[in-house]
Amino acid sequence: MTAKKILEIQNVKREFIMGDQIVRALKGVSFDVNAGEFLTIMGSSGSGKTTLLNMLGCLDKPTEGSYILDGVNVKELSRDELAKMRNTKIGFVFQAYNLLPRTTALENVELxxxxxxxxxxxxxKERAIAALQAVKLDGRFDHTPNQLSGGQQQRVAIARALVNEPVMILADEATGNLDTRTSYEIMSLMQELNQDGKTIIFVTHEPDIAAFTNRTVLLKDGRVQKDTTNPDPRSAKTALAELPDTDDY
Amino acid sequence: MKILNLIKLAIRALQRNKLRALLTMLGIIIGVASVITMMSIGEGSKQSINASLASMGSNMITIQPYSNEPGGARMMGSSLKTLTIKDVEALKNALDVALISPLASSNGQSINGANNWPTTIQGVSPDYLEIRKVVVKEGIMFSDQDVRSSAKVCLLGKTVVDNLFPNGDDPIGKIIRFGKIPFQVIGVLVPKGTSNFGQDQDDIIIAPYTTVQKRILSTIYFGSIYASAVTENASNAAVAEITSILRETHHLRDNQDNDFQVRTQAELMTMMNSTSSMLTALLTAVASISLLIGGIGIMNIMYVSVTERTREIGLRMSIGARGVDILLQFLIEAIMISITGGVIGVLLGITAAIVIPSMLNWPTVISQSSIVISFLVCALTGIFFGYYPALKASRLDPIEALHYE
Structure with a gap:
């Protein structure tokens, strides 16, 4: 395999000062991610999962160690340069969708x-339309978030993450607010995007979701506890078909 | 983000909170409207004062007695006894003085048969008409011969005519009485209307000064002397000349102050204007305070808006907005509020300036500078009071902002 390395994380540490205490959220994390991978980062609360996610998303910088995203050392960037990295290289998908209220789907994606x-x-406009078509939301361009279901809102959010053609999509508990069926629909969409070559990093604490991806990094107490590849991920489409037709299960 | 997009964004944000935006603008609207209205009233009164002073004769000079005695009871200028016919004769030789007329006036009752009217008789010389820009409407002015002979002739102002001849009889040739003295009416004056001081300028009777002095007042002194300079530009030279002549006729030593006062119309104009300018400045200051309060209102609502939209700010930052993008977004929103308020305020102010003259009978003149200035002040208010909330927004930490509840 000669896949391009998108992420190189070398012994990353992150410390917070809370009053007179130093909280070590990350105590030296190292792993690489290649282009085209569909990776899950798992861990219980307090494992440093959120801190790592913020770091990967260029919202935060490591205290120590290096984080190289698409050939750029994030640690040396200024606030505005970080904003530019987020704008051009990363697509965020949040648990709470974070769409702008009273703003149409198309405008949200254009943002x-x-x-x-x-x-x-x-x-x-062309790219926003294309992104909405990619998440199968044709014909709902003019709908505002309160006119869309949770699953549809999350798809708008995914379209927004796709529109800038990022090197990776970063999803933070993206199925956390959705029921099982809708979660599977979203995972199915994610798998399709991954098959089209998108690199996706999915942060979750549900092992159920991790089964759909081809690699899992397990964090515990600020360190990587396990890094396992899953050569045969479950197909979300099949899982969806196996669900009972009614909601009465 | 491009400025055009930011402006669209700001307009959209304001449209979403129409009532709130309007209430926020209200302070600015009231401030701007009142600044423009006040300034137009001030400018209007200034121009009308100037116009009416000019109609009184712009090269007119007034000489009044003035007490130079230190201490003691100060008296009304006209009751002081310093100006006499000798002064008038001496002033006739002054080179810069074209016309001259003494004034001896008395209040009293004018009577025509069953009708009577309290008025003022002004004893003057024929030059008076020219100096004060008074015109004879019907009949004739009395002559120098009438002055010399203390003739009992007079001219009436319109108010006096209306009150003594209510039936519309022609007053010319009739005999009226002022106090106990009978006068023959030889003319009627063209009405001049109300002066700036609210005085009815038509409520007068004009008669030779000798007649008034001898037959009514029994005095040799004058209440004042009116003169006119040869040209308006010669006013100051005329004042100097008059002063030196009068000091000589009054035998004043070098160390003595003048016992009279010489005033030009220009001086009076400056004096009146300074009063009205001060009033305008005061009113404008009061109006500016409401502009300031409007600005504080904007600041307040922008802080609320930033807090309300913390999550939106977090999201925008997480998808690539730089601090400056957020700063501009909120700053432009604040400027939009203040400028929209400014435009509405300007329109209201202009409307008020147009409506006031017909409702309150105050003259108004809309000055373009007041519109430009208040508009600029609005924009500055928006920038000044919008800056800190916008700065606060731009400095938010994206991670915290995203998870703000």
Missing amino acids: PLLYNPMITTKER
Whole structure:
């Protein structure tokens, strides 16, 4: 395998100062992610999962160690340069969707491109439409979030994460607010995107979800406890078909 | 983000909270509208004062007695006894003085048969008409011969005519009485209306000064002397000349103060204008305070807005908004509020300036500078009071903002 390395994390540490105490959230984490991987980061609360996610998303910088994203050392970037990294290289999907209220699906998807001065108004609209089509939301461009179901809102959020053509999609408990059927639908969509070559990192605490991905990194107490590959991930489409037709299960 | 997009974003944000935006603007609207209204009233009264002073004769000079005695009871200028016919004769030789007329006036009752009216008789010389820009409407002015002979002739102002001849009889040729003295009416004056001081300028009777002095007042002194400079520009030279002549006729030594006062119309104009300017400045200051309060209102609502939209700010940052993008977003929103308020305020102010003259009978003049200034002040208010809330927004930590409840 000569796949391109997207992420290189070397002995990353992150410490917070809370009053007069130093909290060590990450105590030296190292792993690499190649292009095209579908990775789950798992861990119970307090394992450093959220801290690692913030770091991967360029929202935070490591105290020690190096984090290289697509060839750029994140530790040396300024606040504005971090914003640019988030704008061009990362697509976020949040647990709570975080769509702008009273704003149409199309405008929500256009949002990241608004902060990229290289993109014209015409291109912005075309790309937003394409992204919404990719998540199968044709015909709902003018719907505002309160007119959409939870699953549909999350798909708008995924379209928003796709629209800037990022090197990786970062999902934070993206199925956490959804029922099983809708979760499986979202995972099925994620698997399709992964098959099209998208690198996806999925942060979750549900082992159920991890089964759909081809690699799992398990965090415990700020360290990587296990890093296992899953050569034969479960197909979300099949899982969906196996669910009973009614909701009475 | 591009500025155009930011402006669209700001308009959308304001549309979502229409009532709130309107209430926030209210302070600015009231402030701007009152600044413009106050300034237009001030400018209007200034111009109307200037116009009416000019109609009184812009090169007119007034000489009044003035007490130079230190201590003691101060008296009304007109009751002081310093100006006499000798002064008037001496002033006729002054080179910069074109016309001259003494004034001896008396209040009293004018009577025509069963009708009577309290009024003022002004004893003057024929030059008076020209100096004060008074015109004879019907009949004739009395002559220098009438002055010399203390003739009992007079001219009536419109108010006096209306009150003594209510039937519309022609007053010319009729005999009226002022106090006990009978006068023959030889003319009627063109009405001049109300002066700036609220005085009815038509409520007068004009007669030769000699007649008034001898037959009514029994005095040799004048209440004042009116003169006119040869040209408006010569006013100051005329004042200097008059002063030196009067000091000589009054035998004043070098160390003695003048026992009279010489005033030009220009001085009076400056004096009146300074009063009205001060009033305008005061009113404008009060109006500016409401602009300031409006600005504080904007600041307050922007802080609320930033807090309310913390999650939105977090999201925008997480998908690539830089601090400056967030700063501009909120700053432009604040500026939009203040400028929209400013535009509404300007329109209201102009409307008020147009409506006031017909409702309150105050003259108004809308000055363009007041519109430009208050508009600029609005924009600055938006920037100044919107900056801190916007800065606060731009400095939020994206991680905390995203999870803000």
